[in-house]
Amino acid sequence: MVVEDEFITLEHLVTTLSKKFPGVGLHKAHNGRMGLELFKTHTSDIVITDINMPEMGGVQMAVNIHAIKPDTRFIILTGNSEKQALQGSSDKVIELDHYIVKPIIFQELFTAIEKCIGEIEQNKT
Secondary structure (H helix, E strand, C coil), rough: EEECHHHHHHHHHHHHHHCCCCCCCCCEECCHHHHHHHHHHHHCCEEEEECCCCCCCHHHHHHHHHHHCCCCEEEEEECCCCCCCEEECCCCCCCCCCCECCCCCCCHHHHHHHHHHHHHHHHHH
């Protein structure tokens, strides 16, 4: 699942990821609230999200998703170069799986996705 409030960035991400990972179901949302509702329907294993978005930011969305499915992997996209943990209002901290600073270098994003896929596959065995 990809959650990004900048329309052009979201469409570029979805198009590029669909070409790189053609067999993977990919869902998209324009803000954290939409992302959370979409997640409740499609429970993605990997969520790629911006942090700063209207209605509900990536941090709050990630905390809510983590409560539903704790093994969800998060790839965070942000303009902030300082790595951090996601902390919700309940002081529950979710460690970042991957943290990518914008502008996005797609090879870095592909590597992060492939690592997440590998971790998910390893945990299934």
